Amino acid sequence: DQxxxxxxxxxxxxxxxxxxxxxxxxxxxxxxxxxxxKYPAEGPTFLISISSIKDKNEDGRFTVFLNKSxxxxxxxxxxxxxxxxxxxxxxxxxxxxxxxxxxxxxxTLSVRP
Amino acid sequence: DTEVTQTPKHLxxxxxxxxxxxxxxxxxHRAMYWYKQKAxxxxxxxxxxxxxKLSINESVPSRFSPECPNSSLLxxxxxxxxxxxxxxxxxxxxxxxxxxxxxxxAFFGQGTRLTVV
Numbered sequence: 001d002q003x004x005x006x007x008x009x010x011x012x013x014x015x016x017x018x019x020x021x022x023x024x025x026x027x028x029x030x031x032x033x034x035x036x037x038k039y040p041a042e043g044p045t046f047l048i049s050i051s052s053i054k055d056k057n058e059d060g061r062f063t064v065f066l067n068k069s070x071x072x073x074x075x076x077x078x079x080x081x082x083x084x085x086x087x088x089x090x091x092x093x094x095x096x097x098x099x100x101x102x103x104x105x106x107x108t109l110s111v112r113p
Numbered sequence: 114d115t116e117v118t119q120t121p122k123h124l125x126x127x128x129x130x131x132x133x134x135x136x137x138x139x140x141x142h143r144a145m146y147w148y149k150q151k152a153x154x155x156x157x158x159x160x161x162x163x164x165x166k167l168s169i170n171e172s173v174p175s176r177f178s179p180e181c182p183n184s185s186l187l188x189x190x191x192x193x194x195x196x197x198x199x200x201x202x203x204x205x206x207x208x209x210x211x212x213x214x215x216x217x218x219a220f221f222g223q224g225t226r227l228t229v230v
Contacts, residue, residue: 042224043117043119043205044156044221046220
């Protein structure tokens with residue numbers, strides 16, 4: 001049972017345009033959501049997060065939107081840069097005390113120069 | 114220091130070998146994790162240590178044995194592995210989550226690329 005879903009396996013965007021990466025979840029006990037970026041042969045790097053009490057969090061070129069009623073979040077990157085090309089994982093944490101993160105399958109973003 | 118350091122970066126071992134993966138952080142995090150990641154798959158949680166005590170074991174086979182000697186170190190002891198155990202093993206750490214309290218992200222190391230032959 002996949003609790004965090006990233007249904008699009010890949011996305012290709014022109015440099016300078018907006019990249020929108022989507023993520024859906026099914027577990028209503030999730031209270032904190034994170035996006036990680038991963039380059040090949042490296043560990044995931046934390047990018048941005050959002051608490052379930054907010055609907056938007058912005059950090060430079062990266063903005064995460066959360067729609068709790070739809071159990072949907074999205075990561076917007078604007079403007080997209082070739083260095084943003086990587087695999088992006090959406091992750092969610094439940095409200096229990098064990099801090100367990102559940103990851104989606106990831107989306108491969110390619111930003112074309 | 115916001116790094117999680119994992120050693121070795123690469124490891125090739127036979128099915129009868131015993132080896133250990135090491136992980137170190139000096140961020141004062143009291144939760145530490147082992148994840149396993151196969152190619153084109155998301156990281157899968159294996160173990161969680163909270164305040165140096167094992168709090169989650171995701172039904173991991175006993176050929177994987179975690180150890181947390183102190184609040185900065187996390188080891189994963191490997192014995193009699195199978196070729197299908199070949200994967201990227203990721204260590205992560207975070208501040209301990211408390212309901213209604215601190216919300217912080219987990220920091221990941223670069224991983225150990227393990228090949229079992």
